[in-house]
Amino acid sequence: MKNSVNRDLPEDVMKDLNYQPFESTEIGHPEIQRVAPKVHVSTGDDKVVTSIKQVIKDTLKDGMTISFHHHFRNGDFVFNMVMREIIDAGYKDLTLAPSSLTGVMNDLVIEAIKAGTITHITSSGMRGSLGDFVSHGGLKNPVIFRSHGNRARAIEHGDIKIDVAFLGVPNADALGNANGMEGDAVFGSLGYALMDAQYADKVVLLTDNIVSYPNTPASIKQTQVDYVVKVDKVGDPDKIGSGATRFTKDPKELKIAATVNDVIVNSPYFKDGFSFQTGSGGAALAVTRYLRQSMIDNQIKASFALGGITKPTTDLLKEGLVDKVMDVQDFDKGAADSMHTSANQQEIDASWYADPDNKGAMVDQLDVVILSALEIDTKFNVNVMSGSDGVIRGAIGGHQDAATAKLTIISAPLVRGRIATIVPDVTTVVTPGDSVDVLVTEYGIAINPKRKDLQKALGNLPGVPVYKIEDLQKLAEQKVGKPKPLEFTDRTVAMIEYRDGSIIDTIKEVKD
Amino acid sequence: MEIKDTAVAGTLESSDIQIMISKAADGIQIDLQSDVEKQFGDQIRQVITTTLNNLGINAAKVKAVDKGALDCVIKARTIAAAQRASQTTDQPAWEVL
Numbered sequence: 001m002k003n004s005v006n007r008d009l010p011e012d013v014m015k016d017l018n019y020q021p022f023e024s025t026e027i028g029h030p031e032i033q034r035v036a037p038k039v040h041v042s043t044g045d046d047k048v049v050t051s052i053k054q055v056i057k058d059t060l061k062d063g064m065t066i067s068f069h070h071h072f073r074n075g076d077f078v079f080n081m082v083m084r085e086i087i088d089a090g091y092k093d094l095t096l097a098p099s100s101l102t103g104v105m106n107d108l109v110i111e112a113i114k115a116g117t118i119t120h121i122t123s124s125g126m127r128g129s130l131g132d133f134v135s136h137g138g139l140k141n142p143v144i145f146r147s148h149g150n151r152a153r154a155i156e157h158g159d160i161k162i163d164v165a166f167l168g169v170p171n172a173d174a175l176g177n178a179n180g181m182e183g184d185a186v187f188g189s190l191g192y193a194l195m196d197a198q199y200a201d202k203v204v205l206l207t208d209n210i211v212s213y214p215n216t217p218a219s220i221k222q223t224q225v226d227y228v229v230k231v232d233k234v235g236d237p238d239k240i241g242s243g244a245t246r247f248t249k250d251p252k253e254l255k256i257a258a259t260v261n262d263v264i265v266n267s268p269y270f271k272d273g274f275s276f277q278t279g280s281g282g283a284a285l286a287v288t289r290y291l292r293q294s295m296i297d298n299q300i301k302a303s304f305a306l307g308g309i310t311k312p313t314t315d316l317l318k319e320g321l322v323d324k325v326m327d328v329q330d331f332d333k334g335a336a337d338s339m340h341t342s343a344n345q346q347e348i349d350a351s352w353y354a355d356p357d358n359k360g361a362m363v364d365q366l367d368v369v370i371l372s373a374l375e376i377d378t379k380f381n382v383n384v385m386s387g388s389d390g391v392i393r394g395a396i397g398g399h400q401d402a403a404t405a406k407l408t409i410i411s412a413p414l415v416r417g418r419i420a421t422i423v424p425d426v427t428t429v430v431t432p433g434d435s436v437d438v439l440v441t442e443y444g445i446a447i448n449p450k451r452k453d454l455q456k457a458l459g460n461l462p463g464v465p466v467y468k469i470e471d472l473q474k475l476a477e478q479k480v481g482k483p484k485p486l487e488f489t490d491r492t493v494a495m496i497e498y499r500d501g502s503i504i505d506t507i508k509e510v511k512d
Numbered sequence: 513m514e515i516k517d518t519a520v521a522g523t524l525e526s527s528d529i530q531i532m533i534s535k536a537a538d539g540i541q542i543d544l545q546s547d548v549e550k551q552f553g554d555q556i557r558q559v560i561t562t563t564l565n566n567l568g569i570n571a572a573k574v575k576a577v578d579k580g581a582l583d584c585v586i587k588a589r590t591i592a593a594a595q596r597a598s599q600t601t602d603q604p605a606w607e608v609l
Binding site for chain 1: 526527547548550551552553554555579580581582583
């Protein structure tokens, strides 16, 4: 069975999991029935407890689905605290459905899989030892990878039915009103966790900071929360986000960033009231700085910046160059602090941000997005999930969702070390070429042939050579040589959903 | 050219390769560590072997730690290590370049 990006999908697995092959980036106008959580009625006077073990005993049964958020990133203490108790209590056959998995969780996830505690996983991504373990066939059932918007969709549809959500927060009152902005381990927006709080049957907050009632602003509300567990420490503030964001000095990244800026400024979308989203990589941060100057020079202001937010973006808000920041997560402390102090920095949940099955999501209104790539192929398909050795080492994040913007720019170097970034066929298709418009490299740009308007607008910029993407691919191959094809077994270790829940690609077990 | 000594060339920086050459009874034995072993391991061994053969070296023990070097870099580091190991650095082998 092949899908519309020409990927061979395993029929047995597709049938077992009741999946449709990916067809199109168009969502259309279907009617959707959303689900609702069970409510265990209470006046809320007895929510505060101190024993995680007891809460697990009272809420969890074999075969259930548990969830966590990843806003603490590598400073997370909550995941390991809870998983330790669950493994030790001998639970079996659980589905792990976090918003994503960070490196600090890897050891306990692997231990839980080996113990039979976790038998299914759905996540935005995974890296390091866990990605390696899964790519070598460590988990029997294929991992389901979903974008942030698609996770919201899947939760609303009931495709992910969360029985118990364990959500760490830097503050909460005794009834469960909580936000991500005050306390020791602050991370700003609770965007991804808001889905779990709204749709899980049982919501367990874990906090090291119980504050007086009622706690405001309440991102998570007392109406959603079953337990508030007092713990010693929810996270390590130094590891939650990168500290001060450093401006790159790498000439290659600067060249790419300057070219991205040229592409934006000369596109039809660069006008007063435009909107944009950037990532957190070195080049993306540099783009924000170039874009700032272009906005000042051209007297243009943006109506909003979207997605994962960094300090350079909140600086634009302070300067008045951006009217609103629509914030689903904060990548650094500067951005997290800014959410606390600026009324124009709005916390948004993952559904509002990017869920395709919606009455309009923010990404549907987005003009310009700058995204990165591990690989991009001559069909403009992008891989952000599997490394050059075929091993899982990434996350979809909001890549598929934001790529629906009117101008989707992929910024990537032609080669990284000896690995070509531009290839004849990506190892894993995550974002379809149909939603990608311009590729920017340090050598020049390639424009998706479907975008005749952009070919015209960007075809003759001084200092920005335009290549056919096939020619950039050949140039990369000339430099690094032709790699030996990767070898995989027939066994499927992961399914990549497109944001509408269809299957855009699969990942096979690596052979070595 | 004959290997007389153990010598090293190159660094462990990314896009470089560190090559250590020492004496061997016969044949070229390569112990390669590379981040791109799966895709380029065979080619890296090939470049090292050919470069050594062109220098007239048919017996050597080579330890190579590759950080994603391109072929031109592998060749240059191999020549440098081989000339140091054969104590011929005062007479660069221009013809193999």
